[in-house]
Amino acid sequence: KAGVTQTPRYxxxxxxxxVTLSCSPISGHRxxxxxxxxxxxxxxxxxxxxxxxxxxxxxxxxxxxxxxxSNSRSEMNVSTxxxxxSALYLCASSSLAGYTxxxxxxxxxxxxxx
Amino acid sequence: xxxxxxxxxxxxxxxxGISIINCxxxxxxxxxxxxxxxxxxxxxxxxxxxxxxxxxxxxxxxTISFNKSAKQFSLHIMDSQPxxxxxxxxxxxxxxxxxxxxxxxxxxxxxxxx
Numbered sequence: 001k002a003g004v005t006q007t008p009r010y011x012x013x014x015x016x017x018x019v020t021l022s023c024s025p026i027s028g029h030r031x032x033x034x035x036x037x038x039x040x041x042x043x044x045x046x047x048x049x050x051x052x053x054x055x056x057x058x059x060x061x062x063x064x065x066x067x068x069x070s071n072s073r074s075e076m077n078v079s080t081x082x083x084x085x086s087a088l089y090l091c092a093s094s095s096l097a098g099y100t101x102x103x104x105x106x107x108x109x110x111x112x113x114x
Numbered sequence: 115x116x117x118x119x120x121x122x123x124x125x126x127x128x129x130x131g132i133s134i135i136n137c138x139x140x141x142x143x144x145x146x147x148x149x150x151x152x153x154x155x156x157x158x159x160x161x162x163x164x165x166x167x168x169x170x171x172x173x174x175x176x177t178i179s180f181n182k183s184a185k186q187f188s189l190h191i192m193d194s195q196p197x198x199x200x201x202x203x204x205x206x207x208x209x210x211x212x213x214x215x216x217x218x219x220x221x222x223x224x225x226x227x228x
Binding site for chain 1: 148150155156157158159160163203205215216217218219220221
């Protein structure tokens, strides 16, 4: 079974631009979570989607948004990019609904904001 | 508010030695405690996980010890190998019935020397 895939793997943007990152979960997984990883703040939860609905959201500004499609694929969008948004953005998928379950991470998208 | 504290920040162990990483949590609602291993350029990969109904879980050279009353859990890597050199993250989540959100520790960079 293929793992979690994320595209693109690397992105370079400038301040003020917006960016869209994509995540394809493991086949059959309906829950997709997004995390931001930085050297200073570590791994921080952004949001989780299940059946196209956002079920949980972390403490990030409204510039960070996401969505999930009917095939469980998910996208996250960051508008008005700031230098501090430079990070590794990780997507994780899991299979069980409404229950803590193993989350499988993708390789991440490395975003650099100049 | 950091809800999962991890120590040490870095660890150097000789080949064949025991690596021990400790974590402490505050939120008594947490009931799932996974450990993830991350290599440079990769996403975190689940190593082993435990629920609070057991005090210890062993998988190969990896053991989790769990102390519910102290709200602490630790990872022991027996017979540490150079291939174990990576960053290790403890995490915790609560099965609220609606979402699976992982709260991560700050990570431990493990180096296993020859």
